[in-house]
Amino acid sequence: MKADAVLVLNFGGQYCHLIGRRIRDMGVYSEVVPNDITPEGIKGLSNNLNVKGIILSGGPSSIYDKDAPQMDARILDMGLPVLGICYGHQLLAKYLKGKVIRAPKQEYGIAHSRIRKTDAVLSGLGRVEQVWMSHGDRVLSVPKGIDVLASTENCPIAAFSHSARRIFGVQWHPEVVHTRNGNKVLSNFVLDICGARKTWNATGTASKYVDEIKSRVGDRRAILAMSGGVDSSTAALIASKALGKRLTAVFVDTGMMRKDEAKSIKAMASRLGINLVVVDAAREFMAALRGVSDPEQKRKIIGREFIRSFEKVAKKVGADYLIQGTIYPDRIESGKSSKSSVIKTHHNVGGIPEQIKFKGIIDPLRDLYKDEVRRLATKLGMPRQMVHRQPFPGPGLAVRILGEVTKEKLDMLRAAESIVSQEMERSGEASKAWQYFAVLTGSRSTGVKGDARAYGHVIAIRSVDSTEAMTANFSRIPYDVLENISTRITGEIPSVVRVVYDITNKPPSTIEWE
Numbered sequence: 242m243k244a245d246a247v248l249v250l251n252f253g254g255q256y257c258h259l260i261g262r263r264i265r266d267m268g269v270y271s272e273v274v275p276n277d278i279t280p281e282g283i284k285g286l287s288n289n290l291n292v293k294g295i296i297l298s299g300g301p302s303s304i305y306d307k308d309a310p311q312m313d314a315r316i317l318d319m320g321l322p323v324l325g326i327c328y329g330h331q332l333l334a335k336y337l338k339g340k341v342i343r344a345p346k347q348e349y350g351i352a353h354s355r356i357r358k359t360d361a362v363l364s365g366l367g368r369v370e371q372v373w374m375s376h377g378d379r380v381l382s383v384p385k386g387i388d389v390l391a392s393t394e395n396c397p398i399a400a401f402s403h404s405a406r407r408i409f410g411v412q413w414h415p416e417v418v419h420t421r422n423g424n425k426v427l428s429n430f431v432l433d434i435c436g437a438r439k440t441w442n443a444t445g446t447a448s449k450y451v452d453e454i455k456s457r458v459g460d461r462r463a464i465l466a467m468s469g470g471v472d473s474s475t476a477a478l479i480a481s482k483a484l485g486k487r488l489t490a491v492f493v494d495t496g497m498m499r500k501d502e503a504k505s506i507k508a509m510a511s512r513l514g515i516n517l518v519v520v521d522a523a524r525e526f527m528a529a530l531r532g533v534s535d536p537e538q539k540r541k542i543i544g545r546e547f548i549r550s551f552e553k554v555a556k557k558v559g560a561d562y563l564i565q566g567t568i569y570p571d572r573i574e575s576g577k578s579s580k581s582s583v584i585k586t587h588h589n590v591g592g593i594p595e596q597i598k599f600k601g602i603i604d605p606l607r608d609l610y611k612d613e614v615r616r617l618a619t620k621l622g623m624p625r626q627m628v629h630r631q632p633f634p635g636p637g638l639a640v641r642i643l644g645e646v647t648k649e650k651l652d653m654l655r656a657a658e659s660i661v662s663q664e665m666e667r668s669g670e671a672s673k674a675w676q677y678f679a680v681l682t683g684s685r686s687t688g689v690k691g692d693a694r695a696y697g698h699v700i701a702i703r704s705v706d707s708t709e710a711m712t713a714n715f716s717r718i719p720y721d722v723l724e725n726i727s728t729r730i731t732g733e734i735p736s737v738v739r740v741v742y743d744i745t746n747k748p749p750s751t752i753e754w755e
């Protein structure tokens with residue numbers, strides 16, 4: 242039996258894949274496809290799928306940009322229900338002969354939408370809904386026959402419906418957790434309007450990933466980039482099922498890791514039964530980063546140094562392939578998904594140099610989000626504390642030191658990091674947060690230590706709650722825990738005079754500071 246599916250046309254928005262995820266979480270199959278797919282292309286997909294509806298994602302462009310991404314308007318005549326989100330909402334309004342204008346100021350963040358009609362796609366919503374907005378243009382008017390369903394202070398037409406043609410638009414992002422009833426909007430569309438059946442089972446097996454590695458590597462050898470995090474450890478479990486003794490996992494000690502990281506990774510690899518090589522490359526990394534303070538340049542240098550270290554090991558063990566634990570958000574933020582812009586170059590994606598000595602790089606988990614990887618890891622029998630280990634970025638502490646990385650700064654940050662971890666664990670806050678850490682802000686400030694003026698460093702504490710790292714909220718840590726952290730950091734690290742707490746959500750910030 243063919244699965245019912247809803248297609249998401251990708252206009253390059255950061256949240257495009259979240260839409261797909263939310264639909265899959267509902268139990269309905271969803272696929273993200275390029276924005277320029279044609280009706281013929283959609284019919285082609287129908288060999289394997291019952292396409293029941295179309296969603297147009299948001300995107301970074303203005304519909305007034307010269308090369309603003311378009312869609313094949315014939316899709317609107319296919320008789321399928323269509324829902325436009327943000328940029329998609331504006332594009333639909335334009336195709337339906339409505340008026341879209343550039344808003345005097347961009348609208349970013351939480352807004353309150355007045356729901357005029359709890360109809361169709363907005364059925365079941367309250368009169369005022371908290372929604373998440375991120376847009377420049379806005380829809381000003383729509384022609385007769387189209388109902389205005391909602392408005393916000395800055396947006397007269399925040400949602401509309403053309404019931405006869407089953408075409409709908411919402412200016413806000415229902416897929417983002419900050420939109421309180423976002424899932425209701427999506428399920429109204431997918432389940433009620435499109436009538437899609439819940440035939441998709443998200444508990445897929447690891448065998449598809451094992452098979453991919455087997456077929457690409459054949460009878461050759463591979464090395465696996467192991468950082469000790471859940472992504473690369475899950476990739477390691479899968480790769481070792483595929484290749485057995487032909488796999489060598491490699492941990493590169495960049496000198497920018499957390500305290501005792503190498504020790505804990507060795508213990509982890511032996512627990513998972515994975516053959517691990519540890520390379521001490523701290524000198525090379527530090528030398529390559531000397532004098533560099535631009536964050537993107539730092540990330541690219543780190544990506545290159547990682548590859549050079551992996552190439553050396555590959556040569557020794559006769560491996561032709563490199564397997565990585567890259568996951569979907571790494572690719573989106575590195576701008577490696579068509580039409581999304583570069584937020585930051587993740588070392589394992591955009592940081593890879595053009596010339597490499599591998600026959601191929603395999604990223605088996607490339608389409609998964611962190612929570613999906615965690616589910617897969619649990620299924621593969623990974624111990625709970627490894628599955629829920631907090632994420633740590635590949636470039637390590639280098640992206641938590643703003644400006645040039647030096648040994649002195651690394652030592653300072655490592656000491657602060659260790660205090661943050663201890664206090665978060667001791668207070669029980671650690672288990673609630675997605676990720677928590679210290680940042681060396683690069684700024685200096687005046688303080689007073691031992692009755693004398695002190696001019697020293699400023700450390701920021703960052704702790705966030707998230708489910709997929711594409712969006713995050715700062716954690717509401719109790720003041721007494723923050724106070725303990727601050728007192729210990731300023732007391733135990735002589736060169737630090739001030740500790741601040743980062744109260745920004747993602748977006749507009751990212752989780753890491755660089």
Ligand code: XMP
Binds near residue numbers: 589
């Ligand atoms: P941002 O800072 O982009 O972080 O909001 C999202 C998640 O990704 C982690 N991160 C990285 N992980 N290589 C990685 O393996 C990288 O270059 C990288 N940069 C950020 C970050 O810690 C957070 O969990």
